[in-house]
Amino acid sequence: MITRMSTLFLRTLREDPADAEVPSHKLLVRAGYVRRVGPGVYSWLPLGLAVFRRVEQVVREEMNAIGAQEILFPALLPREPYEATNRWAEYGPALFRIKDRKGADYLLGPTHEELFTLTVKGEYASYKDYPVMLYQIQTKYRDEERPRAGILRGREFVMKDSYSFDLDDDGLADSYRKHRDAYRTIFDRVGLRYVIVAATSGAMGGSASEEFLAESETGEDTYVRSTGSDYAANVEAVVTRAPEAQSVDDKPAAEVHHTPDTPTIETLVDFLNSTGERKFTAAETLKNVLVKTRQPGSDEWSLLAVAVPGDREVDFKRVEAALEPAQVELLTEADFAANPFLVKGYIGPKALQDNKVPFLVDPRIVTGTAWVTGADKPDHHVVDLVCGRDFTPDGTIEAAEVLEGDPSPDGTGTLESARGIEVGHIFQLGRKYSDTFGLDALGQDGKPKRITMGSYGVGVSRLVAAIVEQNHDRDGLVWPREVAPADVHMVMAGKDDTVRDTAERLAAELDDAGVRVILDDRASSPGVKFADAELVGVPTILVVGKGLANGVVEVKDRRSGERTEVAVDEIVDHLRAL
Amino acid sequence: MITRMSTLFLRTLREDPADAEVPSHKLLVRAGYVRRVGPGVYSWLPLGLAVFRRVEQVVREEMNAIGAQEILFPALLPREPYEATNRWAEYGPALFRIKDRKGADYLLGPTHEELFTLTVKGEYASYKDYPVMLYQIQTKYRDEERPRAGILRGREFVMKDSYSFDLDDDGLADSYRKHRDAYRTIFDRVGLRYVIVAATSGAMGGSASEEFLAESETGEDTYVRSTGSDYAANVEAVVTRAPEAQSVDDKPAAEVHHTPDTPTIETLVDFLNSTGERKFTAAETLKNVLVKTRQPGSDEWSLLAVAVPGDREVDFKRVEAALEPAQVELLTEADFAANPFLVKGYIGPKALQDNKVPFLVDPRIVTGTAWVTGADKPDHHVVDLVCGRDFTPDGTIEAAEVLEGDPSPDGTGTLESARGIEVGHIFQLGRKYSDTFGLDALGQDGKPKRITMGSYGVGVSRLVAAIVEQNHDRDGLVWPREVAPADVHMVMAGKDDTVRDTAERLAAELDDAGVRVILDDRASSPGVKFADAELVGVPTILVVGKGLANGVVEVKDRRSGERTEVAVDEIVDHLRAL
Structure with missing residues (x-):
C-alpha cells in the first residue's frame, strides 16, 4: 500500500509543543506521530501507529522464538487476586481503582502476575505440563504522580509482559536466560544502544533481577557503571565491597570525650582535630540514622537504626530498596520525644542496643574497625569504639550513598554515574505468587511441587520514545529501518507531468516489490516537502525532480545525509537492495 | 510455525461451564479459547487469540481498502469532552467512571466520537483536507447491567470504531455507503449469515442508521423481517404504513355513552356489543396512554399522551426510541392525583387537549377515522369521535406494538419476528458532534463550513462469538477457514516411529508451504485426540495412522464429516489446494 501525503492524516508542526522537554516528546508531536489527550494519555496517529506496530511485531517474534505463547488478559480486573497478594494496598495511589455499578471493586491492571498465576493454576496440574512461558502485549495503567515526556x-x-512457570530453580534460570537473550535480540533489532544493569526488585518481591536501560541523557533512571569493566547496576543494587575483618586485640580502648556543640560530622571532626594531636577524617566517624519501618498489612511502626561512615549520606532510596516490601519513614519530632534514649546528634550504638533497636550497618563497618560516634548524651562522643568488641551489629544494610569513584563491585575500575530509560526488566520472582495462590504441580513422586516463576517486561510504547531519544537530529526523526513507518519517502519535486508520472510509476513498482512507500504527491513547494521528509524520518528519501532530464533520481540517506544519483531504470532494484 | 498440542497452553474441558447458556460461551470455554476473569471480563488463551487476530485482520484489511486510516486512542479519557456532549450524564451507570490521584474525573471509553471529532479539529482546517475516514481497533468498556454469554x-x-468526516450530506452518504459495502465484505469473508436492519439511533443522536445482525436464535436483538421481501428492521425502527385520510363530512356525530364498569378495552367492547346492535372491535377503540418525559439535562417532567388502536399494546421501547434522547416514564399514582382531569380508564382526547397535554397518535389514526374512546368521566365513553373533526392530534408517534402478520412497511409481504446478534452498526451522525465542538472547514468561499459525520462500529470480539453461534455442532466448534486458528489439525494416531516420523515430516512440509498446522503429538489415546480435534474445530483434520501401511493418510472435513484417503505423497499438495 502506498501512503500518500495528500490524503494521509498527518499535519506536521513547525513549533515544539509547549509542554515538551525531551526530544522524543517534541519530535513525535511535531512530526504528527502522537497527540496528547490528557496528562500521560496519548493517541497514536497513522505514522505513530505504524512504528508502534513494527516494534510490537519485533517483540512478538522474539517471544514466539523462545517458545513463549501469546495470550491476552483484560485490563479491567477484579480486586480479589490483588488483595490476596496485598498489591491492592501496596500500589498506593499509582493504582487506578474503580467501582462497578454494583459497587464491586476493580482495578486497571498495572502488571498481571496474579492473573497469569491463577490462569496457569486453572489449566495445569501435573509436572508433565511444565515448563511454560506465557506473554501478552497489552495496555497497562499506572496513575503516575508525574507523567512526563509524552509516551516516555x-x-x-x-507493555509486553511475560511470565515463566518452572518446576525448579534450574528451570527458572533457564527461562530467565531465554528471556535475557530474547531481550538482547529485540533491542539489537530495533537499533537501540542499551546496558543491562543489576536491579532491585521494585514492588514485586523476589531475587535475581536485571533492567535493560536505553542509554540516554534524558532518562529518568540513574545507574552506575564501571570505568574498567562491563559492570552496570542501579544505584539501589550496588553491592559494597566489604574490607577484610581485623583483629580487635590490638585496638586502643574506647574513650568518651566531651565534644561541646558538635551535632554534625563536620563540627565533630573540626572539634577533634582542633583539640588533640590525633587527626580524624569524616570517614572514621560513624553516623547513626534512625528510621521507622512498617511491614505490609501491619499497622505497627518499628524503629530501625542504620549506621554509615560519616563521609557519606544515607541514600534513602537504597534503604527503601534494601528493606522492601516494608514501608520506611524518617522519625518525627514526636518519635524522638517518645524515645528519650535517642539523643539527637549524639546517638551511639550503646543506647540503641540497650533499647533493642535493630542496628544495621554499612558493609564497610566490619569487625575490628574503630569509630568515632555518639556517646548517647549531649555534647559527648566516643572514640575508638570497635566493631565486634564494643558493639555488635545486627546485620549489614546497603544504605550509604554510592559515589563516583567508588571501587566497582566486580573489582575492576571505579564507578561512574550515567542515565538511561528503562525499556525492559527481567526478574526471577521465585515463589511469591505461587505461594499466595497455591500453584503446585503434582510431581512424579505423587507429591505437590511448588512452581517457581519469572516475570519479564518490555515497555513497548516507551520503546518507541527511547528509540527516538537515540535516533534524531535537529531536522527531525531518524528511524532505524526495522521500525520505520516506511522504507522510502518519495518527494515529487516539480509539477510537470513527467515528474508526476515517473513518481507514480516508481511508487507502484516499489509497492509491487514489497517496498513500503510514502509518496509526497501534495501541491506544496519542494521546500515544504523536503522539510517534512526530514522531520518524518524515513530512512531513505527519494527525490524525483530535475534530475529526470538526465535520467536520474536522487537518493538521500536520512541518517548520514549522503546523496546519490541513481538512474531511473535502476532505482527500484537499488532501493530493494536496502 | 507448527503448533504442538504437547506444549500448547490448552486444556479442553468435558463439561460445559456452569454459568454458560449459549453455545458460543459453552464451546469457547470447553475448547480452551477463552477463560472468565470476572463478570463480563474474559481472557483469550492462545487459540482464542489466534481466531480473534484473524477476525481483526479481516476488519483491518477492509477498512484500509475503503481508504480509512488506522489510529489508536487511549481507553482512559478525560471527562471534559464527554461533558460537552452530555454523554458523561446520559450514559448513566453503563459508564465506568474513575478518579485519578488528583481527583480529576476520567472514564473508560464506550465509544470515541468526542475524541475523533476533537482530533480532526486539531489537525484539519481547510475544505481541501476533507473528506477523511479514521478508525481504530480498540478495547472498549461498558458496565452492562447484565453481562452475559461470555464474550457475546x-x-x-x-470494537473497530470508525468515523467519517465530510463537507456535505452527499459526502456523508458516500462514506456511509463505503462502510456499508465494507461491512458486507467483512461479514461475508468471515462466513457470517446476517441481515441489515433499519435501526434506531441508540444514545448517539442523528439520522440514518442500520444494524448488521448475525442471524441467531440466541441473539438479544429482536427484529422483524418481511415474508415477501428483503425488508428487515429493528422493532423500534418499524414505520407503520398509514392508511389514506378520509373525508370527515359523511361521518355520524360523536355521541357519549354511559358505559358502566368498562375501564379496559375488553370490558368496553363487550359492553357495547351486548347493549347495542352495532358491533365494535377492539381495533375501533382508541387507547390513550399517559407518560411523562424529561429532556436531557432538565429537571422537569412533562406529561405526554400517546394514542394507539385498542387492539394493540403500547410498546414502551418503541416509545422510548421515538422520543430519544428524552427520558420516558409511566405515571405514578401521585402524578394522576396531581392531574385530576386524567380519569383513569376513561381518558379521552378532549381533556388532554383542553389541558394542553401534547397528544401524539399512532399513524393509523388519520383524518376521517372514527373511534370509541374515553369521555373523561368515569363510566362514560364517546363513540364516533372523528379524527380531524372532533380532535386534532399534535403529531404521530411509533408507539404501538408491531405484531407478526402486520403488513411490511415496504408494501410486500407481512412481518415476522426473528432474533439476531448485533455485530455491526452504521450510522449517519450528522452534525451533532461537529456542532458541539465547532468542527468547521474553511470553505473555498472563505466561509466556515460545518463538517458532517458518520460513525461505524464492528464488535470484533463479539463477532468471534457470533461466528461460533452459527458454526458449531454437538462435537464442538466448526470454524470457517478464513478465521480458523489453523488450517490443518494433524492427529498422530499411533505410537510407532513411522507414524511419528511421517507426521513430523508432513507437518514440516505443510509449514514450509504456508499451511498453518496444529500437530497433536501428545502421548494420549487416539480417541482423546479425535475428540479434541472435533472440539477445537479446525476445518481439516488429518489422521496419520494405520493407513500408512497402505501409503495413505485420512483427511476429514470438520464441517461435513466427509472422510477421504489421500496418498502420503500427495497430501501436502492436496491440503495446500484447500
Missing part, C-alpha cells in the same frame, strides 16, 4: 512515562501504555 | 456481551470488549 504515560499513565496508559503498552 | 462483555464489559470489556474490542
Whole structure:
C-alpha cells in the first residue's frame, strides 16, 4: 500500500509543543506521530501507529522464538487476586481503582502476575505440563504522580509482559536466560544502544533481577557503571565491597570525650582535630540514622537504626530498596520525644542496643574497625569504639550513598554515574505468587511441587520514545529501518507531468516489490516537502525532480545525509537492495 | 510455525461451564479459547487469540481498502469532552467512571466520537483536507447491567470504531455507503449469515442508521423481517404504513355513552356489543396512554399522551426510541392525583387537549377515522369521535406494538419476528458532534463550513462469538477457514516411529508451504485426540495412522464429516489446494 501525503492524516508542526522537554516528546508531536489527550494519555496517529506496530511485531517474534505463547488478559480486573497478594494496598495511589455499578471493586491492571498465576493454576496440574512461558502485549495503567515526556512515562501504555512457570530453580534460570537473550535480540533489532544493569526488585518481591536501560541523557533512571569493566547496576543494587575483618586485640580502648556543640560530622571532626594531636577524617566517624519501618498489612511502626561512615549520606532510596516490601519513614519530632534514649546528634550504638533497636550497618563497618560516634548524651562522643568488641551489629544494610569513584563491585575500575530509560526488566520472582495462590504441580513422586516463576517486561510504547531519544537530529526523526513507518519517502519535486508520472510509476513498482512507500504527491513547494521528509524520518528519501532530464533520481540517506544519483531504470532494484 | 498440542497452553474441558447458556460461551470455554476473569471480563488463551487476530485482520484489511486510516486512542479519557456532549450524564451507570490521584474525573471509553471529532479539529482546517475516514481497533468498556454469554456481551470488549468526516450530506452518504459495502465484505469473508436492519439511533443522536445482525436464535436483538421481501428492521425502527385520510363530512356525530364498569378495552367492547346492535372491535377503540418525559439535562417532567388502536399494546421501547434522547416514564399514582382531569380508564382526547397535554397518535389514526374512546368521566365513553373533526392530534408517534402478520412497511409481504446478534452498526451522525465542538472547514468561499459525520462500529470480539453461534455442532466448534486458528489439525494416531516420523515430516512440509498446522503429538489415546480435534474445530483434520501401511493418510472435513484417503505423497499438495 502506498501512503500518500495528500490524503494521509498527518499535519506536521513547525513549533515544539509547549509542554515538551525531551526530544522524543517534541519530535513525535511535531512530526504528527502522537497527540496528547490528557496528562500521560496519548493517541497514536497513522505514522505513530505504524512504528508502534513494527516494534510490537519485533517483540512478538522474539517471544514466539523462545517458545513463549501469546495470550491476552483484560485490563479491567477484579480486586480479589490483588488483595490476596496485598498489591491492592501496596500500589498506593499509582493504582487506578474503580467501582462497578454494583459497587464491586476493580482495578486497571498495572502488571498481571496474579492473573497469569491463577490462569496457569486453572489449566495445569501435573509436572508433565511444565515448563511454560506465557506473554501478552497489552495496555497497562499506572496513575503516575508525574507523567512526563509524552509516551516516555504515560499513565496508559503498552507493555509486553511475560511470565515463566518452572518446576525448579534450574528451570527458572533457564527461562530467565531465554528471556535475557530474547531481550538482547529485540533491542539489537530495533537499533537501540542499551546496558543491562543489576536491579532491585521494585514492588514485586523476589531475587535475581536485571533492567535493560536505553542509554540516554534524558532518562529518568540513574545507574552506575564501571570505568574498567562491563559492570552496570542501579544505584539501589550496588553491592559494597566489604574490607577484610581485623583483629580487635590490638585496638586502643574506647574513650568518651566531651565534644561541646558538635551535632554534625563536620563540627565533630573540626572539634577533634582542633583539640588533640590525633587527626580524624569524616570517614572514621560513624553516623547513626534512625528510621521507622512498617511491614505490609501491619499497622505497627518499628524503629530501625542504620549506621554509615560519616563521609557519606544515607541514600534513602537504597534503604527503601534494601528493606522492601516494608514501608520506611524518617522519625518525627514526636518519635524522638517518645524515645528519650535517642539523643539527637549524639546517638551511639550503646543506647540503641540497650533499647533493642535493630542496628544495621554499612558493609564497610566490619569487625575490628574503630569509630568515632555518639556517646548517647549531649555534647559527648566516643572514640575508638570497635566493631565486634564494643558493639555488635545486627546485620549489614546497603544504605550509604554510592559515589563516583567508588571501587566497582566486580573489582575492576571505579564507578561512574550515567542515565538511561528503562525499556525492559527481567526478574526471577521465585515463589511469591505461587505461594499466595497455591500453584503446585503434582510431581512424579505423587507429591505437590511448588512452581517457581519469572516475570519479564518490555515497555513497548516507551520503546518507541527511547528509540527516538537515540535516533534524531535537529531536522527531525531518524528511524532505524526495522521500525520505520516506511522504507522510502518519495518527494515529487516539480509539477510537470513527467515528474508526476515517473513518481507514480516508481511508487507502484516499489509497492509491487514489497517496498513500503510514502509518496509526497501534495501541491506544496519542494521546500515544504523536503522539510517534512526530514522531520518524518524515513530512512531513505527519494527525490524525483530535475534530475529526470538526465535520467536520474536522487537518493538521500536520512541518517548520514549522503546523496546519490541513481538512474531511473535502476532505482527500484537499488532501493530493494536496502 | 507448527503448533504442538504437547506444549500448547490448552486444556479442553468435558463439561460445559456452569454459568454458560449459549453455545458460543459453552464451546469457547470447553475448547480452551477463552477463560472468565470476572463478570463480563474474559481472557483469550492462545487459540482464542489466534481466531480473534484473524477476525481483526479481516476488519483491518477492509477498512484500509475503503481508504480509512488506522489510529489508536487511549481507553482512559478525560471527562471534559464527554461533558460537552452530555454523554458523561446520559450514559448513566453503563459508564465506568474513575478518579485519578488528583481527583480529576476520567472514564473508560464506550465509544470515541468526542475524541475523533476533537482530533480532526486539531489537525484539519481547510475544505481541501476533507473528506477523511479514521478508525481504530480498540478495547472498549461498558458496565452492562447484565453481562452475559461470555464474550457475546462483555464489559470489556474490542470494537473497530470508525468515523467519517465530510463537507456535505452527499459526502456523508458516500462514506456511509463505503462502510456499508465494507461491512458486507467483512461479514461475508468471515462466513457470517446476517441481515441489515433499519435501526434506531441508540444514545448517539442523528439520522440514518442500520444494524448488521448475525442471524441467531440466541441473539438479544429482536427484529422483524418481511415474508415477501428483503425488508428487515429493528422493532423500534418499524414505520407503520398509514392508511389514506378520509373525508370527515359523511361521518355520524360523536355521541357519549354511559358505559358502566368498562375501564379496559375488553370490558368496553363487550359492553357495547351486548347493549347495542352495532358491533365494535377492539381495533375501533382508541387507547390513550399517559407518560411523562424529561429532556436531557432538565429537571422537569412533562406529561405526554400517546394514542394507539385498542387492539394493540403500547410498546414502551418503541416509545422510548421515538422520543430519544428524552427520558420516558409511566405515571405514578401521585402524578394522576396531581392531574385530576386524567380519569383513569376513561381518558379521552378532549381533556388532554383542553389541558394542553401534547397528544401524539399512532399513524393509523388519520383524518376521517372514527373511534370509541374515553369521555373523561368515569363510566362514560364517546363513540364516533372523528379524527380531524372532533380532535386534532399534535403529531404521530411509533408507539404501538408491531405484531407478526402486520403488513411490511415496504408494501410486500407481512412481518415476522426473528432474533439476531448485533455485530455491526452504521450510522449517519450528522452534525451533532461537529456542532458541539465547532468542527468547521474553511470553505473555498472563505466561509466556515460545518463538517458532517458518520460513525461505524464492528464488535470484533463479539463477532468471534457470533461466528461460533452459527458454526458449531454437538462435537464442538466448526470454524470457517478464513478465521480458523489453523488450517490443518494433524492427529498422530499411533505410537510407532513411522507414524511419528511421517507426521513430523508432513507437518514440516505443510509449514514450509504456508499451511498453518496444529500437530497433536501428545502421548494420549487416539480417541482423546479425535475428540479434541472435533472440539477445537479446525476445518481439516488429518489422521496419520494405520493407513500408512497402505501409503495413505485420512483427511476429514470438520464441517461435513466427509472422510477421504489421500496418498502420503500427495497430501501436502492436496491440503495446500484447500
